Amino acid sequence: MTSLPWFNSISSLVDDLALELSPVERYRRLLLGIRKLIPCDAVALLRLESDYLVPLAVNGLSKDTLGRRFLIDDHPRFKVLLDSPNPMRFPANSALSDPYDGLIEGVTSLQLEVHDCMGCALFYHGKLWGLLTLDALMQDSFNHVDFDLLQLIASLTVATVNVGERIEQLRGQARLAQEQAESYRLAITHQTAREWLGQSxxxxxxxxxxxxxxxxxxxxxxxxxxxxxxxxxxxxxxxxxxxxxxxxxxxxxxxxxxxxxxxxxxxxxxxxxxxxxxxxxxxxxxxxxxxxxxxxxxxxxxxxxxxxxxxxxxxxxxxxxxxxxxxxxxxxxxxxxxxxxxxxxxxxxxxxxxxxxxxxxxxIPPLRERGHDILLLAGYFLEQNRARLGLRALRLDPLAQSALLNYTWPGNVRELEHVIARAALKVFGHSGADKQSIVSMSAIDMQLTESNIEDTQNSIDKVPLALKGQDLRTIQDDFLRHYISERLDAHQNNLSATARELGVNRANLARLLKRLNMRS
Missing domain, CATH: 3.40.50.300 (P-loop containing nucleotide triphosphate hydrolases)
Structure with a gap:
């Protein structure tokens, strides 16, 4: 029998290749096995898509990482790994910022950075497919890592990807009677013309x-x-x-x-x-x-x-x-x-x-029924705003995550996108031009949003009691007449000013007034 300490773990991962697992479970087992073979704080599998790296599975990183799209030009470490034919380790004093700074799960300090990082490019059918990355918070964590073992893990990862994608391809052919291998890459997200995020x-x-x-x-x-x-x-x-x-x-x-x-x-x-x-x-x-x-x-x-x-x-x-x-x-x-x-x-x-x-x-299910999809979407919008504002990192603190999950989202995904954009802008305002700081988004913007909803409810409470018992459309129209009339009076019947306050196009407001038999 072999005496290699990692033999059993490798054998277990090889055995998984023969099992009919969902993609989520297959990659969960893979990353868990990698962390057993090489102790670290986080490991991630990312697929290359044009100029972006898309996280397919993570272990040890914040849940919203799955919703992020890492533009390669914004992350020089990723670019170096993609250009290298062999596994690489970055020195602790590397000037290249780590994309996962501030994203390690369970870490509350905003300034705590990744201190040991290594990874390798993955090649699938002779083409560059993506990356496998390993990160540790303690310096010199990977001093004794055998790079031959890391290369073996990379080969096993590619084999896992191969098996997972073949199984899903065959399922797709049976279900849809046509090959969908090109439209399917992996399972955590299914992408269409725009991003389509969700695993609920x-x-x-x-x-x-x-x-x-x-x-x-x-x-x-x-x-x-x-x-x-x-x-x-x-x-x-x-x-x-x-x-x-x-x-x-x-x-x-x-x-x-x-x-x-x-x-x-x-x-x-x-x-x-x-x-x-x-x-x-x-x-x-x-x-x-x-x-x-x-x-x-x-x-x-x-x-x-x-x-x-x-x-x-x-x-x-x-x-x-x-x-x-x-x-x-x-x-x-x-x-x-x-x-x-x-x-x-x-x-x-x-x-x-x-x-x-x-x-x-x-x-289409409302966002409040989609559970932790909220965090995936939040991660996607966070990464968009991080790149737009030029911040080094942008993450949700635990309170913000809880606030997002507990909110009812009357405006659904569109409201979430706007909440994240406003919160990111506030973070940028507090951090100024210091792009090297790792920032955390507080839950304050959610509280402001809930206050806006409460204000709307207070206005609804002003609807006359005589409307009780009438059909919903009549109640809605009467409320609109009451509320719009009130706002028009506040703006001395200035249609443009009223439309701006209500957040609608002036022409649309004029048409609504006509439908409600109100004089503009």
Missing amino acids: EPMLNLQKEIELVSQSDLTVLIMGETGVGKELVAQSIHRLSQRAKKPIVAVNCAALPENLIESELFGHVKGAFSGAVSDRMGKFEQANNGTLFLDEVGELPLIAQAKLLRVLQSGQLQRLGAEKEIHVDVRILAATNRDLANEVKQGRFRADLYHRLSVYPML
């Missing part, structure tokens, strides 16, 4: 639904609260569909002027109305053979709904002012934050159009 059960289930429905041409009605990412879901469905090489054209139905809806959707010919100085192609024609995304479809007036229904039924449209009909082949994805079934009951949405749009209804 609701998001994994949603991802399965997206992959399933993308293989059909069914019309999808994407439902969910404001800010949950309905447009991102639509982009994901299109990107995975057979129409991916054709355009996806988005239409914000809430922003369409009522007198121009038909022209925007179906186009017009020269002279069709005052100002129509030339022929114009509508959104349906622009999306021909591709996908048309109707965002906030519940805001369309009834007359526009009838014209939309005709095109959905026949595929035939007529430009405004034209005599000839045009045939289009368009896949429809629609999104709304309204309860359209209730809108149908209230007579504000056509039943036939609702059934035509909701062939495959899809509900």
Whole structure:
């Protein structure tokens, strides 16, 4: 029998290659095994994507690290490792800052830096795939590390990546009847046109639904609260569909002027109305053979709904002012934050159009139901703001993490993005131009956000008691009339000033006043 102290650990990792594990569990075991072989405070597996390194699995680092995207040009240590064909160790006095400074899990001191660091580039099928990094807080922790062992670990890591990706590829072929090896890299995040972050059960289930429905041409009605990412879901469905090489054209139905809806959707010919100085192609024609995304479809007036229904039924449209009909082949994805079934009951949405749009209804979970996905998203937004502000490091302290997890997020992912941006800016203001300091984001911005929500609740409490028992739309409209009227009075009926305070476009506010039968 061998006497090598690391033999059993290596054997255990090799045995794992034969097991059918989820990617998350496979990489969890791998990194845990590496820390047993080489004692350290943190180990990370990162995949190379264009100019970025994407963390796929971490052990010993803050949970929000998984949401970060490390721009290689911002992190010279990563660049040195990627350029080296052999494992490397950085001296304790290296002038190159460590990307993980301040991110070691369980460390509360903001100035505590990584003092021993090593890593190696990973090559997959002869191509540079990513990095394996090991970090320790104590200087000289890696003095006795055998670099042959580290190279063996690197080879085992590549084998683990190979096995994991092959298993997922085969699963994808069985489920979708087509190869998705290029779209799948690894499992902690599944990326689409923009970042798609989440490993909570609701998001994994949603991802399965997206992959399933993308293989059909069914019309999808994407439902969910404001800010949950309905447009991102639509982009994901299109990107995975057979129409991916054709355009996806988005239409914000809430922003369409009522007198121009038909022209925007179906186009017009020269002279069709005052100002129509030339022929114009509508959104349906622009999306021909591709996908048309109707965002906030519940805001369309009834007359526009009838014209939309005709095109959905026949595929035939007529430009405004034209005599000839045009045939289009368009896949429809629609999104709304309204309860359209209730809108149908209230007579504000056509039943036939609702059934035509909701062939495959899809509900996007709100952020408050996604658990620790909040920290992944926070990490992603933190890294964006760190790079934008030129900070050396930006992390969440334990209080901030708890505040993020315990907050109800009425504005969902969009609100989280704005909260992180504001907090990062405050941190930058406190740290000034000292880009070498490691900073921590406090929970104060969350408290400010909750205060804003409480102020809104106080305004809602002013709605007359007589509204009790009425339907939700009536209550909502009456509250809007009451609140907007109050703000208009405060600004001496200045529409622009009122719109700025309410955070809406002036034209949109004018249209809302018209719908509410209020004089602007």
